[in-house]
Amino acid sequence: MPLIGNRLPSSVLCASLLLAALLAGAAPALAERTPQVPQQVSQPNWEQDIQRFEAQDRARPPAPAGVVFVGSSSIRFWDSLARDFPDVAVLNRGFGGSEIRDSTWFADRIILPYRPRQVVLYAGDNDINSGRDTQQVADDFAAFVQRLRQDLPEVRIAYLAIKPSPSRISQLPRQQQANALIAASADRLGVDFIDVATPMLDAAGQPRPELFVADQLHMNAQGYALWREVVTPFLQP
Incomplete structure (x- = not known):
């Protein structure tokens, strides 16, 4: 393009300025459409x-279409589950001692590969x-549901209410x-909310200590027997 007195012709200059303005205006829209790389919110120490x-x-691939129980130590220590x-x-x-976000982050590895017909989540007290x-x-609960339904739109989901425990009575x-x-939120999302918390309280509204082991945080066999009674009607055979 020939210069005029070391300057671009005015028509070219105007066109260049217009193009720059259009690109600047489009930048936010382009940024909004660009997928964001998810950031890990789970603790790396759960990797083991x-x-x-x-x-x-x-070693022993689980059969598909089962019921996956996932979440924190109250699930981990449910040795009598089967x-x-x-x-x-x-x-x-x-x-x-995982939180809801941990189960969401690792869903690709410990939930979705099994193609379960139902998922039962317990987490929340560690979060608080x-x-x-x-x-x-x-919000973390809703994100968990969204993540599962992204790949398993028909999966049935149940959430076990945050349990009361004597060691965390101040957080009740x-x-x-x-x-x-x-x-x-569960009602809006079509998720089963299973109230295991209310029957774990005594007449005064306090956690029942006889349902817990010595640390007064984790449940004993009596506590899990109570959960079994409450959860059974919600499970798909």
């Missing part, structure tokens, strides 16, 4: 647990104990508020 599950799967539900093909994928507020816990009001928010 997940690898252990994967090794078990390689005996409690003998007519249901159940799979225990509870790990450590770590400082997440009740709305965040409810927040646990109950989170349960109320999750129950409302």
Whole structure:
């Protein structure tokens, strides 16, 4: 393009400025359409647990279309799970002191590969104990549901209410508020909200200590027997 007195012709200059303005205006829209790489929200120290599950799967692949129980230590320590539900093909994928977000993050590895017909989640009290507020816990629950239905749109999902425990009695009001928010969200999302919390309270509204082991946080056989009674009607045979 010939220069005029070391300057571009005015028509070319105007066209260049217009193009720059259009590109600048389009930048936000382009950025919005660009998929964002998800950031890991789960603790890396759960990786050993997940690898252990994967090794078990390689050694003995679980049958598809079963019921996956996933979540924190209340699931992990449910050693009688298969005996409690003998007519249901159940799979225990509870790990450590995990939070709801952990199960969402690892769903690709410990839930979705099994193509389950039903998923039962227990998590939430560790979330509150770590400082997440009740709305965040409810939002994390909704994100878990969204993640599963992205790949398994027909899967049935159940959420076990955050349990009250004597060792976390100071957190009971927040646990109950989170349960109320999750129950409302579950109703909107078509998820079963299983209230295992209310029968774990005594007449004064306090956690029943006889349902727990010595740490007064994790349940004993009596506690799991109570859960079995409450959960049974919600399981698909």
